């Protein structure tokens with residue numbers, strides 16, 4: 145939990161109180177966590193929704209910018225940043241309600257409080273094309289992601305000039321944020337794609353138990369520790385070595401919609417599933433150990449002389465030990481989008497989201513390897529893809545991208 149967040153009760157949130165002491169008392173009086181939600185602050189030296197403990201729900205929207213001037217683009221980001229701060233405080237996106245006009249806020253979350261909402265805004269590589277004369281300000285790390293072996297990216301689910309990641313403990317609160325962002329910037333942006341996700345698939349907080357993904361396996365056992373300043377500074381936050389000072393303190397978000405062929409996966413014997421992942425399904429322990437947090441012993445051989453954690457096991461191929469020490473912060477959600485009308489199979493899987501200091505060194509290196517040698521590759525197909533620069537809204541009344549656009 146970041147410094148500027150406080151735990152408050154739903155009742156307190158509705159009254160709009162911002163006093164930590166009052167809020168803490170109210171939460172205590174409310175008698176536990178059932179009605180408590182966390183209220184996070186939007187402004188700070190790093191973007192929210194990255195180190196923040198994972199909430200239960202995701203709404204991930206991508207947008208095309210239809211505005212044609214830098215001034216209009218600046219207006220979008222300033223309006224969104226102010227709206228993000230309001231929504232995260234449990235307030236409506238705008239107050240004014242004249243009954244003879246459409247409502248300022250769509251209204252469905254009026255009684256919900258902050259619900260631990262965080263909003264993370266990202267800028268895609270296409271924003272730096274000729275339209276806004278920003279080409280010279282494009283960070284070298286904000287590459288056009290390569291096409292990886294086996295990719296089947298749906299054009300509508302690729303890229304986007306802007307992205308908005310809304311995470312909350314209430315699904316409607318997350319959806320409401322993206323929906324109202326589209327509304328308040330109408331005429332300047334068009335919603336390109338919206339992916340909903342639920343049930344976090346990773347933890348970056350070792351004190352909580354590790355959640356399971358749709359494969360039935362614990363996910364997030366070996367992740368960057370969001371509570372470790374050292375790991376966050378080393379692997380996630382952009383530092384002063386960046387070619388673009390406006391990105392210092394920010395991070396890069398990679399989103400991949402990964403469909404999992406769940407029918408095929410759940411027809412595999414458990415021992416085979418475990419060989420694909422490299423961990424035991426029940427305990428989450430590596431195949432070389434017995435407890436979840438036991439280290440991977442990659443050199444260990446069985447009595448036939450073959451590695452206990454197979455050469456193509458997902459964890460071996462992705463582990464820092466086999467990738468020059470690289471780590472990423474994984475923060476994904478399950479998605480379930482009904483039935484594929486062509487095959488009749490479930491269209492479900494993992495909305496994989498990860499954060500890193502430099503995607504060239506981190507995600508791309510890992511995904512290049514995974515796409516060619518990960519045993520899990522037979523059961524998954526990547527259908528959506530995006531890379532976005534997420535600068536920090538540093539100053540108390542600043543907006544995302546202000547140092548880029550002013």
Ligand code: HEM
Nearest residue numbers: 361362363364365366402421459462463464494510511524
């Ligand atoms: C549907 C797709 C995927 C599924 C179901 C999946 C599942 C898992 C599971 C069950 C683990 C073991 C538990 C853990 O340490 O968290 C794991 C580990 C990991 N995965 Fe994935 N994963 C997927 C895609 C990816 C992708 C696309 C990447 C990166 C490009 C990735 C990177 C990692 C890393 C770095 C680890 C930790 C390895 C270690 O240090 O032990 N995964 N994943």
